[in-house]
Amino acid sequence: MLVRVLVQLTVVVALSLLVSTAVFVGRYRLRDTRLEWRDRVRAAAPITVVLAVVLLFNSVARQTVPELSWMIGYRWTETPIYDLEGEFILWLQAQATPELTAYFSFIYIYGYVFLLVFPLVAYFALSNTRPLRELLTAYTLNYALGLLCYVFVIAYGPRNVMPELVDALLYDTYPQYQHLTRQVNRNTNVFPSLHTSLAATVGFLAYRTRRVYPKWAVVAGFLSLSVAISTMYLGIHWVIDVLAGIGLAFVSVFLAGHLVGQWSVWDWLENRVSFR
Amino acid sequence: MLTTAGLGVTIGTAGCVREVRNAVNRDGRDRLSLTITTLPADGDRESIQLARTVRDTLEAVGIDASLAILSHEEFLRAILTNHEFDAYVGRYPGGSDPAYLYETLHSQYADESGWQNPFGVTSLALDDVLERQRRADGQQRREAVEETVETFAAEQPFVPICAPDEYRLVRTDRFDGWGERHPGTAQGYLGLEMVGESSDEEGDGDGDGDRDRDGDEDKVARLRAAHTDPRPSQNLNPLSAEYRHRGLVTGLLYDSFAVDPDVIGPLEDGGNDGANTRQANDGNGGDDEADELTTGIDLHPWLAESWEWERNDDALVLSVRLRDDVRFHDGEPLTADDVEFTYRFLADTTLGADGIPAPSPRHRGAIAGLEAVEGSEDGHRVELRFDAGSGTAAAARALTVPILPKHVWRDRSTPADVTGVRIAEGTTDALVVDNVPAVGSGPFAFADRTDREHVTLERSDDHFSVRPGLDLPEPTVSEVQIAIDPRSTSAIELVAGDDADVTTTTLESYVIDDVLEIADGNDDLEVLESPPRTFYHLGFNARTAPFTNPRFRRTVARLIDKAWIVEDIFDGYATPVSSPVASEWVPDELAWDDDDPATPFLGTDGTGDIDIDAARSAFEAAGFDYDANGRLRTREGN
Numbered sequence: 029m030l031v032r033v034l035v036q037l038t039v040v041v042a043l044s045l046l047v048s049t050a051v052f053v054g055r056y057r058l059r060d061t062r063l064e065w066r067d068r069v070r071a072a073a074p075i076t077v078v079l080a081v082v083l084l085f086n087s088v089a090r091q092t093v094p095e096l097s098w099m100i101g102y103r104w105t106e107t108p109i110y111d112l113e114g115e116f117i118l119w120l121q122a123q124a125t126p127e128l129t130a131y132f133s134f135i136y137i138y139g140y141v142f143l144l145v146f147p148l149v150a151y152f153a154l155s156n157t158r159p160l161r162e163l164l165t166a167y168t169l170n171y172a173l174g175l176l177c178y179v180f181v182i183a184y185g186p187r188n189v190m191p192e193l194v195d196a197l198l199y200d201t202y203p204q205y206q207h208l209t210r211q212v213n214r215n216t217n218v219f220p221s222l223h224t225s226l227a228a229t230v231g232f233l234a235y236r237t238r239r240v241y242p243k244w245a246v247v248a249g250f251l252s253l254s255v256a257i258s259t260m261y262l263g264i265h266w267v268i269d270v271l272a273g274i275g276l277a278f279v280s281v282f283l284a285g286h287l288v289g290q291w292s293v294w295d296w297l298e299n300r301v302s303f304r
Numbered sequence: 305m306l307t308t309a310g311l312g313v314t315i316g317t318a319g320c321v322r323e324v325r326n327a328v329n330r331d332g333r334d335r336l337s338l339t340i341t342t343l344p345a346d347g348d349r350e351s352i353q354l355a356r357t358v359r360d361t362l363e364a365v366g367i368d369a370s371l372a373i374l375s376h377e378e379f380l381r382a383i384l385t386n387h388e389f390d391a392y393v394g395r396y397p398g399g400s401d402p403a404y405l406y407e408t409l410h411s412q413y414a415d416e417s418g419w420q421n422p423f424g425v426t427s428l429a430l431d432d433v434l435e436r437q438r439r440a441d442g443q444q445r446r447e448a449v450e451e452t453v454e455t456f457a458a459e460q461p462f463v464p465i466c467a468p469d470e471y472r473l474v475r476t477d478r479f480d481g482w483g484e485r486h487p488g489t490a491q492g493y494l495g496l497e498m499v500g501e502s503s504d505e506e507g508d509g510d511g512d513g514d515r516d517r518d519g520d521e522d523k524v525a526r527l528r529a530a531h532t533d534p535r536p537s538q539n540l541n542p543l544s545a546e547y548r549h550r551g552l553v554t555g556l557l558y559d560s561f562a563v564d565p566d567v568i569g570p571l572e573d574g575g576n577d578g579a580n581t582r583q584a585n586d587g588n589g590g591d592d593e594a595d596e597l598t599t600g601i602d603l604h605p606w607l608a609e610s611w612e613w614e615r616n617d618d619a620l621v622l623s624v625r626l627r628d629d630v631r632f633h634d635g636e637p638l639t640a641d642d643v644e645f646t647y648r649f650l651a652d653t654t655l656g657a658d659g660i661p662a663p664s665p666r667h668r669g670a671i672a673g674l675e676a677v678e679g680s681e682d683g684h685r686v687e688l689r690f691d692a693g694s695g696t697a698a699a700a701r702a703l704t705v706p707i708l709p710k711h712v713w714r715d716r717s718t719p720a721d722v723t724g725v726r727i728a729e730g731t732t733d734a735l736v737v738d739n740v741p742a743v744g745s746g747p748f749a750f751a752d753r754t755d756r757e758h759v760t761l762e763r764s765d766d767h768f769s770v771r772p773g774l775d776l777p778e779p780t781v782s783e784v785q786i787a788i789d790p791r792s793t794s795a796i797e798l799v800a801g802d803d804a805d806v807t808t809t810t811l812e813s814y815v816i817d818d819v820l821e822i823a824d825g826n827d828d829l830e831v832l833e834s835p836p837r838t839f840y841h842l843g844f845n846a847r848t849a850p851f852t853n854p855r856f857r858r859t860v861a862r863l864i865d866k867a868w869i870v871e872d873i874f875d876g877y878a879t880p881v882s883s884p885v886a887s888e889w890v891p892d893e894l895a896w897d898d899d900d901p902a903t904p905f906l907g908t909d910g911t912g913d914i915d916i917d918a919a920r921s922a923f924e925a926a927g928f929d930y931d932a933n934g935r936l937r938t939r940e941g942n
Contacts (some may be wrong), residue, residue, distance in 0.1 A: 191345035
């Protein structure tokens with residue numbers, strides 16, 4: 029079951045990557061990439077390693093975090109989250125139609141993965157590696173800060189509080205996705221919405237690179253907005269989680285802009301070598 | 305002169321200030337606010353819906369109510385161990401026999417942790433009837449139970465709401481014999497028949513469901529279960545109140561002396577087996593006294609070969625004969641020594657070390673009245689001594705506890721130790737250990753597990769049930785893989801797509817209509833309907849005001865439209881109840897008859913609409929009052 033879903037996901041995302049690379053990146057950038065890829069890999073390698081370490085740590089920590097949270101975390105489901113935003117999620121769900129449900133389910137799974145992967149390709153195809161490094165740094169910060177929030181905040185999403193009003197649209201309409209997402213998500217980890225924050229990160233950076241990729245900026249903006257809405261529409265996140273996700277994205281992109289270029293691993297290595 | 309004047313002023317001031325003090329130091333009543341603790345929809349969809357319904361109801365009558373949502377373990381820990389709650393909604397793992405009410409409601413257990421009196425109810429009237437119920441047998445016991453139910457109805461120590469019907473989806477193309485024994489119990493997974501020799505040769509369908517398994521899956525007859533509760537993949541401790549529901553998985557791993565015949569089911573009619581039952585019951589020679597001692601005992605020998613009752617002046621003695629040559633999964637023999645240890649350990653997991661005793665939170669009632677346990681020298685017999693007044697019907701519950709290996713559990717009597725943190729007294733290792741791998745003597749042995757993914761058991765090939773000449777249901781499948789799947793819908797999909805054979809946890813009521821339809825259109829699928837073994841209820845923490853007041857509890861009970869809840873939340877797949885026992889034990893005048901006989905709904909039956917004025921009058925009649933804004937006021941605290 030899981031394998032089937034994963035294969036499907038890989039095929040769909042791979043196809044959309046091919047198409048969008050052709051559309052947004054173009055032949056000339058790809059040609060240059062073939063010539064310069066070594067330098068670009070070298071430039072992006074250190075932060076990629078950091079991201080990999082954070083992701084690895086994340087996957088291990090996700091097992092432990094809930095145990096920790098139940099000891100030290102704050103329980104936010106009822107107060108303040110539910111008290112503050114009342115019935116907005118219900119209103120959103122009242123707009124549900126089968127077409128919208130299909131669209132947002134597709135966005136939540138496929139659109140989201142595509143949105144996260146494509147900028148890696150697009151920025152790798154640029155001679156200037158700064159956007160790529162900023163993107164990787166921002167991803168890293170998202171995961172690191174997000175995990176920290178998960179330790180301190182225990183909250184259940186709308187579908188867990190109002191199962192009959194907020195249809196758990198994704199899991200009831202497409203139960204197979206439960207197998208996919210439960211590998212990644214714990215049901216107490218809803219504040220902030222990491223789906224939203226990563227999507228918004230891509231959106232913010234796409235805006236920053238709008239001169240290079242004008243069409244992508246529009247598409248990325250639209251997709252990241254769709255992802256944010258999908259998390260609420262599907263009853264997975266509260267509005268507050270989504271707002272916090274956007275906040276986290278903003279902080280991550282801001283910090284990434286300041287951190288990237290501050291230190292260079294390669295310079296440091298060279299210095300050490302020359303001192304000897 | 306001056307002094308006199310001063311004195312006068314002083315007296316005057318003192319009198320004035322005293323009056324101020326008299327006025328200031330009087331506490332008024334405050335608005336009643338309470339929190340209802342419950343589970344998230346992933347853990348128990350109906351509980352959160354019920355809790356929200358109750359909250360809205362209480363808000364409607366002027367009580368400030370809010371929800372607290374906790375994970376399964378934290379929920380049970382808050383309710384059972386820490387008693388940190390005002391009210392809660394959840395399922396009670398009751399029993400078919402009313403004996404469980406003894407530990408549930410007896411005041412002597414009000415301060416203990418576990419399934420013994422989590423409500424902290426203290427009522428002399430209840431204690432009295434419960435005591436009589438424990439001591440009586442036969443007709444007298446029936447009368448005592450009926451009186452207990454009547455007292456319960458008056459006091460409402462908790463509010464029983466409804467008993468959900470149990471539905472499970474099974475595949476019939478690989479295994480047959482489903483539903484002969486209750487699929488909520490371990491015995492429900494014994495005695496299954498393989499369908500066709502070929503079915504276990506060709507493996508299981510498209511095969512991609514067995515993700516981390518290699519090729520030899522084809523050679524084993526693996527029973528694939530989809531379980532929505534992740535806890536068995538995290539903890540297999542039969543003593544844990546937080547991680548156990550009814551102990552289905554630990555029931556496969558551990559044996560008890562006897563099992564419920566309702567569970568054994570059709571065996572009762574089987575030929576050989578009748579002899580076995582008779583042997584157990586007639587061991588005493590068949591005289592009148594023995595008949596009197598065994599009436600009302602409804603248990604079938606399992607790990608015990610047979611047992612006999614004997615009553616003398618100072619004790620009721622149950623002497624149990626063990627089966628020969630039973631071994632634990634690690635090869636150690638199961639002897640009278642292990643049995644002796646088990647009962648001592650369940651009564652106090654500290655084994656009598658300094659400090660307060662720490663009984664097993666799940667077995668307190670089963671061993672109530674048990675005073676001593678003694679194994680015979682040859683290791684084949686064990687004598688259980690109960691206090692002289694004990695009735696056999698209640699005492700026989702001692703036969704249902706899991707028998708633990710002494711060599712594994714003896715060291716777990718030490719206090720749990722976490723560096724740098726002070727752990728509550730009476731927290732032994734035994735109560736917190738995850739017990740993986742579990743070593744029992746049951747029909748299946750622990751094989752493997754991955755947190756929140758699966759727990760896998762393999763057949764114990766020398767389990768006594770496979771011995772020739774014993775007509776007991778035996779483990780026929782070589783492996784049971786319990787895959788954790790958090791939702792009913794995806795569990796159903798696994799079974800329908802031939803990635804699983806059975807949904808071991810009951811299906812949530814909102815999917816039952818769909819499941820019946822799916823099974824209707826597919827010859828390989830069948831829906832099992834089994835009698836309920838749990839009931840939903842609203843529990844109060846009767847240790848604090850205003851829940852100490854039975855009038856308050858009664859009035860709240862009358863705000864709940866149980867029939868409407870069954871229709872609205874359970875889609876009709878539940879039975880509204882007003883008594884916490886099976887209907888055969890309920891006296892006629894309290895039998896459910898279109899409306900709640902014990903606490904009739906204050907509103908229009910079947911609509912959920914409360915008559916607010918009637919509800920307010922009821923609270924006022926119970927001694928509470930409302931402020932100008934229509935808010936219920938009470939004096940809170942202890």
